[in-house]
Amino acid sequence: MTEFLERFSWVSLFLWVFRIVVILLIVVGTWNSLSSGKYTSEQLFSLTTAGLTQGSIYALIALGYTLVYGILLMINFAHGEVFMAGAFTASFLATWMATQGWLVSNPFISIIVLLLFAAGISTVVAVLLERVAYRPLRNAPRLVPLITAIGASFFLQYTFRGFYGSGFRSYPDVPVLSQNNFFLFGFRIPAAQVFVMGSAFFLMFGLYLLVEKTKIGRAMRAVSEDKEVAKLMGIDIDRVIVITFMLGGALAGAAGVINGLYRPQGVGYTMGLIPGIKAFTAAVLGGIGNVPGAMIGGLILGVVEALGPNLVLDGLGIPGSNQLKDAIAFTMLVVILIFRPQGILGEKLAEKKA
């Protein structure tokens, strides 16, 4: 007991108080809104599916963070910009396709072409980023590549602003996605949401197969386990790292198009920053460096973000709760870091102070 008291410093006291307050706020808020009967089950269902949809987009971006982190133990801060590059560039192709009428006549082929195009652009950006900004610094103190990443992030943002202008664009309407609905247990799910979740699942399954079943996947796992030994086993580390960046970039680019088709507005040079931080939150939530963790983290973050404002904040009587949506994701990041820094599926990393 005395030992316990000795170790119980004022910092942990503060953290415990914080934890209890957070839980209390969530419980009270949820209880209030549920008991007030403000939301029908239909509304809650549609909020949840919207959350899962948004969450699968976060998950796709989060995979890029997690893959790179798993291999280099580095946060690729500019990953949000890789997402932006693909989404922004592909919006021009999408607009052009719309003027040709392809999005109506051949929607699926057009979407696949768009996905490939955006993935290609993002891959190029990610590889350039690795080559120019990260590779020369691989053995530098840890702060150094992080600062480079931040610099690269803003450099990319403003480069694309210079290329394509500072205005916001929007993706064209794809009737197949916007006008159809599916029904599950009598609840309505818009086709766009099914498309997002389906394609995200498909991509993630592909990535899972690649990491688990192929030779390059095995090389990636080996490098993330131990670089030196992997090198001795004849694995070309540089190649593995470049391929990791390519995979992350391709997923981010695809996520850019998927996001654009789901929520057409607001495609511009700043669109990468917030999803970038949120996807990072998702990666941390699931356990950074952990591939299924990023997927789960993304989905959970999406749902919390969708339900949080209405369920918790409304219940606490905070007005204009939807304005605070972004704050929820960031608060959640801090809360995870306090409750479980290693994430849901992660190993205990914080203690190692890597």
Next chain:
Amino acid sequence: MIKEKTTVIRWRELVNLSLLFGGGLLYVAVIGMVVTFSGRTMIQGVAGSVVTIGGGLLFPIPDVPGLTVGRLLMFAIPTVLGLAVVYRDIVPRNLTTAVVGGTAAGALATVWLGLLVIIETALLAADLSLRAVFVNVSPNLMDMLLYGQDLFAGLMLLLATNVGLAILGASFLIIPTRPRRALGYALLLTLFVGLFGEIFTQILRPWLGNSGIRVLFRSGALTTTGIAIVFASGLLIGWFGKQTRERQKTWVDSLPREQQTRVRWAQVIFSVLLLLVLPWIIGTFLSEVATTVGIYIMMALGLNIAIGLAGLLDLGYVTNFAVGAYVMAVLTSTPPDGSGYGLSFWVVLPLCLLAAMTMGFLFALPVLRMRGDYLAIATLGFGEIIRILAISDWLSPLLGGAQGVLYVPKPELLGFTFGGPQTLYYIILVGVLFVLYCVWRLNNSRAGRQWMAIREDEDVAEAMGINLVRTKVLAFTLSAAAGGLAGGIFAAKLGTVFPQSFNVFVSINVLSIIIVGGMGSIPGIIVGGIFLVGMPEVLREFAEYRMLLYGALLVVMMLQRPEGIIPSAIRQRELKAHREDDSPPTGPDEAHLGRSGTSITT
């Protein structure tokens, strides 16, 4: 690592470097810099046009108004390319090879731009344009690239200019040292004066009078006479400057010790006096700039405690700035309906510090046990939370929502109101000096040494008996205090506080100052602040490319000069040690790379 001097041109490297620089040319053109910057003329009239047509070709074209900054940018790239090929010993240092190498480099550097021009011309003929995608490929840009000529003549001019400038650049290093230095000084001085022509006009007007100014400058750009005078003085400074400085130094060194201290004191007193009268020399506009610079220097000095000393990358520094500003605004605001608290600036200023410190303290506790890079993103998130909260309806009764807080009075002291930038300057000067003094003292204190120890190696520091959490929390809290102070003064200076002014760019701005100046280096931060904040304020065209510049600077500095332009001695040693050590990594973070950290587990 001494490379052997080459006697032949190393063609492969030459081609790579030239194509890279050519890519740079294409980049600044497509991104719109060239056209945006061509709004500012540096050198007027015929002389400017001659320089503009430049390099190898000495005939003036009448409709080129003079040398603009945009043109200068386009000229700088091939010139620097020429310098670089010789400097890097890709091209041997003699006249023939310099001409051959320069010609090749200049021609190769034109390839990408040439392609752009040809493609765009072809598209225009088919009633299309690259402009549909790349907004900055405008007719204006085409005119600039082709010197207003048709495709063939324009391309030839472009090629000739690039080749000529690359040859000039390449031959520059062949000139003997002393004349080269004089010429270099003269060129740089002329460009500098031309670039800041408006400022020089403003400063010199009271001394020279309107007619005197008109001899040197016309609408902010140097005239031919102006060039001659500035260039000549540059030559003189370059020719005699170094010797004079050395003579001075030997003179001071030869003095007895007491007199040496006296000389040093005289220098200090002179700089203090200069700082005191500065706003009245430089005028209102530059004083305004100086106040902004001062506020950023305050923040940078504060953030330097966290980043430079303790190695904690805080990307949410704007939080402290915002807290300080809002505390000041809410507590001193005096709306006409009499609803404000209306406290005095001097009472609230310490509260701003306290509030920011409390905030820093509360943020520090949860996140400081985390890894460094988690910290960066968590603090970035905090910064966004603060902004979102400030805009939200929830807190708008207190913070004014999106409209912000209005009617913040100017500071008053004994009946004197610090109304304009020239008087506010003094408050900011005192603030900067105060922070400067604190940081300087902290640097050499027990806490300072502890911070540096945890920055170097947390595990070892902990083993030495340093309480990690306490030390980090202290760094974070003190660092926040400077932000709060800057925020409080900022609110009073501006008179209104808007939530939109507290975005992530402020944090990045402050970070760039520290990185460019040198982490942990106080003089570096001051110089960095003056350049990075002052320059975009003075040259309005730059403002649009400010973040691009900062981003590029962060990357380039980290790659080329991680210790900053004016490095602190300790920091330099560390980073150098890291770089030159090619043996397997030994530091805690690198060692970890080798061990099993996280792995991709599926």
